[in-house]
Every structure is written in structure tokens, then in C-alpha cells.
Amino acid sequence: MKLTEAEWQIMNVLWEGWPATTRQVADRLPDEINWAYTTIKTMLTRLADKHVVKETKKGSIGIYTPLLTRQDARRIALKSLANQAFDGSAKSLVMHLLEQDNPDSDELTEINKAISEYVKKRGAK
């Protein structure tokens, strides 16, 4: 149940507010995305076929609810990336992030912040 790029777009919207109709998804997609209404409908139908969302009907109108959680989708994507690109090692994935020599970015700072928070929390438990 790995999602494609376009599917992520749809699901990101759906996870933010569900259940939702095709129209609602269309309205909530980021501005940069200019898909025809039927494109979105097609995606939702396909996602339903794959059991990533559930389609129920209110009258003749389809209403969509995520079945796959965002958590799980993320887990799956990370797992897959780790396997494919980091020899299966989440550790090595994290190390890569930590060791990026990209000093002009705030990413590292952000990650460091995350780690500090985490270390703190871990300590607190």
C-alpha cells in the first residue's frame, strides 16, 4: 500500500479533514495543484479500489474516509526508503540527515531541535 506522489497529495488533504467529498478535496488542495475535478475523482476511486480510503454514498454522492492512517503511510514510506536507499537501516538514514554538509540550511538546526526535544522527553519518562 505504498502511495504514489499524486496520491499523497490527495491523502494529505483527506487526513486534514475527513470524511470529505470530491469537491471538498478539490477545494482544499494546495493552490499549485490544478487538477480537473474528474482527475481528483478518479484518484479517489482508485484509492478506494486499493482500500486506502473507504467510499460511502450519501444519495449518489461519494464521501471518502481514510482507511490508511497518515502514521502508517509514513511508516511504510520510510521503511521502503530505508530499504531501498539505506540498506534497510533507519539509523543510517538518520545519520545521513545529521551529516549533511549543507550549512546554509535550517534543516539541521531543526533536526537538532527535534533531537533535543526527544532527548529531553526520553529523559523525562
Place this chain on the structure above:
Amino acid sequence: MKLTEAEWQIMNVLWEGWPATTRQVADRLPDEINWAYTTIKTMLTRLADKHVVKETKKGSIGIYTPLLTRQDARRIALKSLANQAFDGSAKSLVMHLLEQDNPDSDELTEINKAISEYVKKRGAK
């Protein structure tokens, strides 16, 4: 220049030892992968078309060298995943890894180890 899954397989082998011929790549692919020789050749040709590898000829035999580094491929893949699934935030990606409630896995332990190492190193500088 994002790599597909099959391309990662090939490139993982190539990064381990290059330059390499199609035959060498074929021999070094993991056992679980049973691709026809020509499949591998096709992939290498396509990777050359995309300038991910360079093909040179020794006589009529093609010899392949990575152009894209593993580092860069990883960076690109992580960036893309962060954008698509973590709202562009590497921090949130790391947090996800840290907060997985998957106690039966060694992953967390491994990640913690990575972080400790990193924190130590960071301290040392």
C-alpha cells in the same frame, strides 16, 4: 533525477564497485533479484540516457560509472519524501522515526545509538 526502485537496485551495486560492466552488475545483484541479463542492460542504458551513469566502451563492451553520487541520490530521495509526506520538514520526518511505537524493533535502539554518537561528535567539535 529521482531514482526508481529498480534503479536503486542497480545503483546500489554500482556504487559498491565501479566502473563495472553489465555482467559484473548482474553477478553482484542480491540473490533475491532474478533479472534477465538484458533487463539489467536495459536499465543501465536508461540510466545512461538520464545521465545517472556514464557509459564508456572498451571495444564493444559497455562500462558503467556512476555520475550521480549515492550521497546525492539519498539527499534527493529524502528531500522528496519529506516534501511529500512530512510537509517539507526533515524535522518532522526524524520525529516520526523517534516516536514510532514499535517496541519490538531494534530500529529505535539503533537510531538512539546514532543520535548519541552524533551528539557526542557534535560536542567534541
Place this chain on the structure above:
DNA sequence: GCTATTCTACTACAAATGTAGAAAGCGTCA
């Protein structure tokens, strides 16, 4: 009830991806 609008269902189609066969070329060893 009739019309304008909105949805759904179905179909389509190009590009990318995964996978490989056929045929022809070349190198090598007997």
C-alpha cells in the same frame, strides 16, 4: 415541472516503469 448545475461512471490515452526476447556482431579457442 423544467432548466441549469453538479456528480458519477466509463473510457481514454500518453508517459514511465518493469521486464525481457530476437537477431546480429564479435571474440576466442579448437
Place this chain on the structure above:
DNA sequence: TGACGCTTTCTACATTTGTAGTAGAATAGC
């Protein structure tokens, strides 16, 4: 120098992904 085996080149084809049009059904407003 011929046959065998490996290599390349070209072609092929199914599937998945991205994207959308058309036609007919449902609905809502007048």
C-alpha cells in the same frame, strides 16, 4: 576458419501513474 558463447542493439509489451473528457444521472432552484 568455423562454431560457440557472450554482448549489444532494437523492439516489445504489460502495468502503473498522471491526467482528463464525455455522457448520462441526480439535484436544486425557480
